[in-house]
Amino acid sequence: MTDTAITTRNLRKSFRRTEVLKGVSFDVRRGEIFALLGSNGAGKTTTIKILATLMRPDSGTSSVSGFDVAKSPDKVRQSISLTGQFTAVDEMLTGRENLHMIARLRHLDNHGGIAEGLLERFGLTHAADRSAGTYSGGMKRRLDLAMSLVGKPSVIFLDEPTTGLDPEARLQVWEMVKDLAKGGTTVFLTTQHLEEAEALADRIAILHEGRIVADATLTELKKLFPPAKVEYVEKQPTLEEIFLHMTRKEASRKEMQ
Amino acid sequence: MEARYFLSDMSVMLGRSMRHIFRSMDTIIKVALMPILFMLLFVYVFGGAIQSGTGNYVNYLLPGILLIAIASGIAYTAYRLFLDVQKGIFERFHSMPIAHSAVLWGHVLTSLVSNAISLVVIVLVALLMGFRSPAGILSWLAVIGILALFTLALTWIAAIAGLSAKTIDGASAFSFPLLFLPFISSAFVPTGTMPPAVRVFAENQPVTSIVDAIRALLSSQPVGHDIWIAIAWCVGIIAVAYVFAMRAYKRRVLSR
Numbered sequence: 001m002t003d004t005a006i007t008t009r010n011l012r013k014s015f016r017r018t019e020v021l022k023g024v025s026f027d028v029r030r031g032e033i034f035a036l037l038g039s040n041g042a043g044k045t046t047t048i049k050i051l052a053t054l055m056r057p058d059s060g061t062s063s064v065s066g067f068d069v070a071k072s073p074d075k076v077r078q079s080i081s082l083t084g085q086f087t088a089v090d091e092m093l094t095g096r097e098n099l100h101m102i103a104r105l106r107h108l109d110n111h112g113g114i115a116e117g118l119l120e121r122f123g124l125t126h127a128a129d130r131s132a133g134t135y136s137g138g139m140k141r142r143l144d145l146a147m148s149l150v151g152k153p154s155v156i157f158l159d160e161p162t163t164g165l166d167p168e169a170r171l172q173v174w175e176m177v178k179d180l181a182k183g184g185t186t187v188f189l190t191t192q193h194l195e196e197a198e199a200l201a202d203r204i205a206i207l208h209e210g211r212i213v214a215d216a217t218l219t220e221l222k223k224l225f226p227p228a229k230v231e232y233v234e235k236q237p238t239l240e241e242i243f244l245h246m247t248r249k250e251a252s253r254k255e256m257q
Numbered sequence: 258m259e260a261r262y263f264l265s266d267m268s269v270m271l272g273r274s275m276r277h278i279f280r281s282m283d284t285i286i287k288v289a290l291m292p293i294l295f296m297l298l299f300v301y302v303f304g305g306a307i308q309s310g311t312g313n314y315v316n317y318l319l320p321g322i323l324l325i326a327i328a329s330g331i332a333y334t335a336y337r338l339f340l341d342v343q344k345g346i347f348e349r350f351h352s353m354p355i356a357h358s359a360v361l362w363g364h365v366l367t368s369l370v371s372n373a374i375s376l377v378v379i380v381l382v383a384l385l386m387g388f389r390s391p392a393g394i395l396s397w398l399a400v401i402g403i404l405a406l407f408t409l410a411l412t413w414i415a416a417i418a419g420l421s422a423k424t425i426d427g428a429s430a431f432s433f434p435l436l437f438l439p440f441i442s443s444a445f446v447p448t449g450t451m452p453p454a455v456r457v458f459a460e461n462q463p464v465t466s467i468v469d470a471i472r473a474l475l476s477s478q479p480v481g482h483d484i485w486i487a488i489a490w491c492v493g494i495i496a497v498a499y500v501f502a503m504r505a506y507k508r509r510v511l512s513r
Contacts, residue, residue, distance in 0.1 A: 052352040054511060074354055082352035088345035092277045104269045105355050
């Protein structure tokens with residue numbers, strides 16, 4: 001076993017005449033959080049689909065957990081889990097049934113135990129027997145992530161995991177991603193939010209117009225720019241900080257009563 | 258890998274979409290209701306004026322009504338497939354080590370089961386309306402076989418629609434022409450009185466042979482070669498639609 005979890009070399013992919021990936025190469029180390037940062041249409045989802053065995057590149061190679069993605073997709077599928085851009089939960093089933101279903105499809109024993117454990121861990125026990133269609137956006141995303149963790153995959157792909165979530169739910173997802181990485185899981189995530197990459201990632205690759213234009217740790221990236229100039233600027237709270245402050249105050253006020 | 262888990266994966270898929278059906282009983286009621294209304298309308302409103310050549314018009318009508326029920330029932334298969342593609346559920350399944358054909362077959366089997374439920378309901382209503390059949394167990398089995406083949410044929414057509422539609426309306430719109438086929442066939446009136454062009458179409462489209470075969474089986478008349486034409490139509494449609502559905506599936510889910 002090497003300490004690289006994901007390797008890609010010179011991936012290219014075109015859709016009709018548009019070349020989306022123009023030779024993408026990077027390595028992701030085992031156990032790290034790797035963020036692929038890029039704007040809409042930069043090719044992030046295409047990259048994730050190729051690595052998750054959903055799409056074949058026109059050329060180039062990639063391997064996940066030591067297995068060649070093109071040659072042994074089944075081996076790759078056993079070690080990965082994909083959380084797509086849209087929450088792929090079955091809204092007609094309850095939270096518990098969704099987890100059972102995935103556990104059975106991963107051919108695991110003890111579905112019950114696995115489901116209970118994940119419901120507990122993702123704070124969904126109280127809603128376990130309600131249909132997922134009645135969940136809030138944040139709860140659906142949590143269930144989605146919980147479903148991805150069934151069977152303890154060693155590599156997790158998260159395609160824009162916090163898109164469409166409110167700030168509170170987004171922070172919860174961030175905490176979960178950090179927990180995962182602490183437990184040794186390799187996390188590959190795409191995002192278009194700079195602060196998300198900054199908050200989570202051990203390493204950041206910037207994908208721009210089909211090419212990786214930077215691939216480094218945040219500290220290294222910052223060094224690429226001229227040394228920081230010290231300026232005194234009045235620190236204004238961001239709207240997000242105000243929002244979180246107000247809603248939490250409201251929540252604790254309710255608890256007091 | 259694929260083959261070893263095919264049955265267990267498919268049973269999970271089947272269980273999943275059967276839950277969908279039992280949690281939205283309104284879909285089954287909707288599927289059964291329209292054909293039942295047609296049956297009431299044709300028997301109690303038009304029935305007296307229609308010369309079908311048999312004493313009991315319900316007996317004459319039932320096969321066509323069953324086909325209409327199937328044609329409207331499969332629209333839900335297209336609808337469910339469309340939602341699975343759109344919500345990324347197929348992508349999730351596909352990135353897992355499961356037998357991939359089980360994903361589609363789960364939907365197809367569900368279509369068979371849910372249509373069977375609607376058909377049973379309709380036959381029960383027909384019995385109340387005076388439907389009687391002298392057919393023996395073998396003839397009934399043959400009828401069930403033909404209906405299952407017809408359901409499979411239309412289900413694979415529905416799969417093409419569900420997998421390639423761009424909007425939810427598109428996913429179910431394809432079933433309207435299918436609903437009309439029984440009207441331009443021997444399902445409600447004998448084809449003898451139709452103008453030549455319509456008659457040629459009516460007598461040579463799949464519904465007529467299927468209806469005639471089922472009608473003969475249920476009334477213990479000699480079936481002739483209608484049944485073979487009926488089976489040939491169904492098997493032919495299944496073969497062609499299956500190929501196109503698989504192609505649509507690969508294009509849509511695997512983006513290849």
